[in-house]
Amino acid sequence: MSEMMITTDELTKHYPQVRAVDGLNLRVPPGSVYGFLGRNGAGKTSTIKLLLGLTRPTAGAARVLGLDPRRDRVAILERTAYVSENKRLYEWMTPVELLRFTRGFYTQWSDEAVAKYVRRLEIPLQQPFKTLSLGNRTKVYLLLALAQRADLLILDEPTSGLDPVIVDELLRVLAEGHLAEGGTVFLSSHQLSEVEQIADWVGIIDQGKLLLEAGLEDIKNEFRLITAAGEGLPAFGPPQVVSAVQAGAFWKYVVARDAEAFAARLQQQGATITDVSPLNLRQIFLALTRKEEPCMPGNGGERTAAVSSSI
Amino acid sequence: MLLHVNPSSGVPIYLQIEGQVKQAVAAGALKPADVLPSVRKLAADLGINPNTVARAYQNLERDRVISAVPGGGTYVADGVPGLLKTEKLRRLRPYARQMAVEGRQLRLAPEEIVKLVQEELAKLGESL
Amino acid sequence: MYAWKWWRENRSRVIVYLILLVIITAFLPWVSWWDYQQGSSGAREAAALDVWRICLVSLGSPAMAFAGLGLGASGVGEEFAQGTVEFLLTRPRRRKYFVWAGWATGAMTLLIMVLLAVLASFATFVYLTKSVHHWKFLTMAVPLFVLGAVVYSLTYFMTALMKSGRTGLSLSLGLFVIALLLPLAVRLQWRIDLPTPLDVLAASKWATVPGAHFPTTATIGWSLVALAFPLATQLLFERADV
Numbered sequence: 001m002s003e004m005m006i007t008t009d010e011l012t013k014h015y016p017q018v019r020a021v022d023g024l025n026l027r028v029p030p031g032s033v034y035g036f037l038g039r040n041g042a043g044k045t046s047t048i049k050l051l052l053g054l055t056r057p058t059a060g061a062a063r064v065l066g067l068d069p070r071r072d073r074v075a076i077l078e079r080t081a082y083v084s085e086n087k088r089l090y091e092w093m094t095p096v097e098l099l100r101f102t103r104g105f106y107t108q109w110s111d112e113a114v115a116k117y118v119r120r121l122e123i124p125l126q127q128p129f130k131t132l133s134l135g136n137r138t139k140v141y142l143l144l145a146l147a148q149r150a151d152l153l154i155l156d157e158p159t160s161g162l163d164p165v166i167v168d169e170l171l172r173v174l175a176e177g178h179l180a181e182g183g184t185v186f187l188s189s190h191q192l193s194e195v196e197q198i199a200d201w202v203g204i205i206d207q208g209k210l211l212l213e214a215g216l217e218d219i220k221n222e223f224r225l226i227t228a229a230g231e232g233l234p235a236f237g238p239p240q241v242v243s244a245v246q247a248g249a250f251w252k253y254v255v256a257r258d259a260e261a262f263a264a265r266l267q268q269q270g271a272t273i274t275d276v277s278p279l280n281l282r283q284i285f286l287a288l289t290r291k292e293e294p295c296m297p298g299n300g301g302e303r304t305a306a307v308s309s310s311i
Numbered sequence: 312m313l314l315h316v317n318p319s320s321g322v323p324i325y326l327q328i329e330g331q332v333k334q335a336v337a338a339g340a341l342k343p344a345d346v347l348p349s350v351r352k353l354a355a356d357l358g359i360n361p362n363t364v365a366r367a368y369q370n371l372e373r374d375r376v377i378s379a380v381p382g383g384g385t386y387v388a389d390g391v392p393g394l395l396k397t398e399k400l401r402r403l404r405p406y407a408r409q410m411a412v413e414g415r416q417l418r419l420a421p422e423e424i425v426k427l428v429q430e431e432l433a434k435l436g437e438s439l
Numbered sequence: 440m441y442a443w444k445w446w447r448e449n450r451s452r453v454i455v456y457l458i459l460l461v462i463i464t465a466f467l468p469w470v471s472w473w474d475y476q477q478g479s480s481g482a483r484e485a486a487a488l489d490v491w492r493i494c495l496v497s498l499g500s501p502a503m504a505f506a507g508l509g510l511g512a513s514g515v516g517e518e519f520a521q522g523t524v525e526f527l528l529t530r531p532r533r534r535k536y537f538v539w540a541g542w543a544t545g546a547m548t549l550l551i552m553v554l555l556a557v558l559a560s561f562a563t564f565v566y567l568t569k570s571v572h573h574w575k576f577l578t579m580a581v582p583l584f585v586l587g588a589v590v591y592s593l594t595y596f597m598t599a600l601m602k603s604g605r606t607g608l609s610l611s612l613g614l615f616v617i618a619l620l621l622p623l624a625v626r627l628q629w630r631i632d633l634p635t636p637l638d639v640l641a642a643s644k645w646a647t648v649p650g651a652h653f654p655t656t657a658t659i660g661w662s663l664v665a666l667a668f669p670l671a672t673q674l675l676f677e678r679a680d681v
Contacts, residue, residue: 033360052529054681077531084529088522092448104440105530168358176355179362197318200362217323217363273416278321 005030005152005184006051010060012208013046020046022208023060028186028201033179035199035216035281036188039289043208044188045085048156051186052082065152078106081145085156085188087137091130095123095140099147108149113177117143120169134161142170146178153178153185159194167191171198196281204288211288212256216281223279223287224259227252230271237262243287254279254287316357324359328367333376336387337435347377347385374402441532441540449513449548456509457552460502464560467494472567488573488647495560495579496643499553503587506552508612510545511594512604515676519602524681535673542595542669549591553584575646582642582654585661589636590615592668599672636661 006028013021021043028034038044049055051064053073062069064076089098103109118125123139124132132140138160145153153174159167171194174185189195195202196216203213212219223242233251235244241262242254251271255262263273279287316327335341347353350368354361368385371377378388414424468491475487515537518524527537557580565571593614598607615636622633638657645653 032362049681054525054528056680074531074533077529080529082529084525086522086525089526090444090448090523091521097447101440101444102530105532171358172355175358175361176351179354179360180351193319197324197358198360200360217325217366220321220323221326223321280319280321282319283321 003030004028004063005032006034006062006064006186008047008051008060008062011047011050011057011062012059013043013050013055014058019208021050021057024205024208024210026203026210027213028184030184031179031182032201033174033185033187033199034201034203035195036186036203036205037190037192037195037285038188038205042205042289044205045156046208047205048082048154048186048188051154052077052080079151081148081150081153083138083141083145083153083155083158085160087134087141087160089129089137089141092128094128095125095143098129098140098144102144103147106148109147110149111147113149114143114147117146117173120173121166135163135166136161138162139166146173151183153183153187155185155187155189157189158187159189159191167194174198192282192285202281204285206289219284220278220280222257222259223284224255225252225275225277225279225283226255226259226263226266226273227275227277228263228266228271228273230266230269233266233269233271243290250274254284314353314357316359318359324363325367325370328353328364329370332367332371333374336376341387343387343389345387347387349385441537442544445513445541445544446548449510449545452509453548453552456506457555460552460556461559463498464495464556465563467491467498467560468564468567470494475568485648488576491560491564492576492579492643492647495557496583496640499556499579499583500586500637500640502556503549503553503583504590504615506549507587507590507592508594508608510549511591511596511611512598512608513541513545514595514598514604514607515541515672516595516598516600516602516607517604520604528681534677538599538669538673538676542592542672545591545595546588549587550584553580553587557583573647578646579643581658582639585639585658585665586636588665589661592665596668596672596675599675634660 004027006026008024008026011021011024011026012019024043024047026047036044036047046055050057051062051069053069053076056070065079067076069076090101093101099114117123121139121143123143124136127136129137129140138158139162142155142158145155159170162170175198178185185198187195187199199216201214202216202219204211227250229250235246237244237253237255240256240258242256244254245252253262253266259276263276267273314328314331316324318324320327322330332341332347341347347368348356350361350364354364357364368377368379372379375388377385379385410424410428414421471487471490471494474490475484477483518527528534557577561574561576564573564576590611594607594611596607597611597614598604601607601610619635619637622635625631625633634657638654639661641652641654642658644651
């Protein structure tokens, strides 16, 4: 697996009160856009900090660009660009000064890229950072990352405060620049529709563990919502059934794979299948991460989504 | 030609692209030897992952809908030459099965299902 | 690059402080000038020089300590408080580069401030006496710098330890005061002489009084202390979880 851009091996990070990352096994293929998804507090930012050598793991290991972040941090950072979740930079500097400061660290910096992105993302260059809105701060941070011409972009909430036009522009910029040149993107975001547009791999983390890691298209090809009517339908099913919710006379099952087989089984039990439909990323994410209240009318009881990661 | 994709639908983007290209070819909007945008350009225009476009193009090429010339350019292919009838039927069978299953679940009679297919074929014929 | 950033951040404060300092030290020789003029005998001249020396030391020491506190609070530790440490430590440089580049820039600034302050004072003196006879006076820069550097390095370390310039400064001030008062108390109580940073100031006597002894041990000792703190900061910073 040495060709993977990022791999983690039982990566673990414990803080005094919480297990932020708990035996995580990630694989990020080169040239992919990997959407790293999870609820707040699920461990996304902690994982990213481990990958960048900002913190050290309690146990386990990670490899970024084939290197160990504990030992070869600088070598990794030379080829990796990062946009932090907190868009904090030096308040007194203008974007021009920030560019000048950042430029000095990198050999592959591109001034033409800077000029191009300033124009396309509409970045104000002369105002001090402290006067900039969140959206503009995000843009500046992105600019600093893109100008690096890195092999790997690690982006934590890169669309904070950005209006839809700029988000669209950003995705295009990524598609025609970084991705077209074979770069990899590791993207953590709550904006599932944007992730859906650009990602080809998805990893969903919950309470420090990976719930699901697969190609986005494969996920969409396999996940199905089965609506069935009938008596005595099961509230639980084989492992690939992610959730089961009862709504009146109907049961809605979200199935991670082999939907046809499960539907057939239900039919054997006398159920009528009224609908088998695909799901978008948001629906899949919610099905996997939402924990239902146990024993309330309208649901089939608590289900922790333990879907095996191979689809 | 303008391709449009909806990333938030349950249908994978590559399938949407494939579907639209096939539809355009079937309806005559795309004729043999028409040029398709490059993977890079299409990805950039739509703001989607080039790998996704690449996959769609690969599948379309495998299905002989388009062909890529080494050294540049992707073109709509010249019909579907050299495919045996049995092969063409084999390709179509999964769609037929899906129609049969869906039709049965909806409790439609076989004649109604067949009529539906004929109507769609007629529509395609009109726009040629 | 980090040096540039540090300088741009602290530039205005440093320049204002420097101007004030230089104006005051330049004024000092006038204080003892009247005495000096009167004195044709060696004793009078020596007395005048002594007045000048005491003025410079008693003004210069707190001035340099104060400068050390202020400059040290702008050290790497303050990046935590500003929220910029994540950005900084994801640049491709070893963490020790940031520690030492920051420290060195501050130390250099401190050195230049001391040199200019002492030079300004000496320049006035030369202007008044029309002679450079007492050039040894310039060596007063050494103890003032060492003292300032000790406070600076201590503050630099405390800022990194507490991850905040404000807290670092307060704690450093507290510790420095203890470092001054504790030896006094020990001497009063048990008649034991503990080393204190003020020991280096004896060098000022060597600069003006013939036959005085230069406090080599103290100067070297406290210089090493001043270097030990950034080293400790490096060890701390390299292990810090961000």
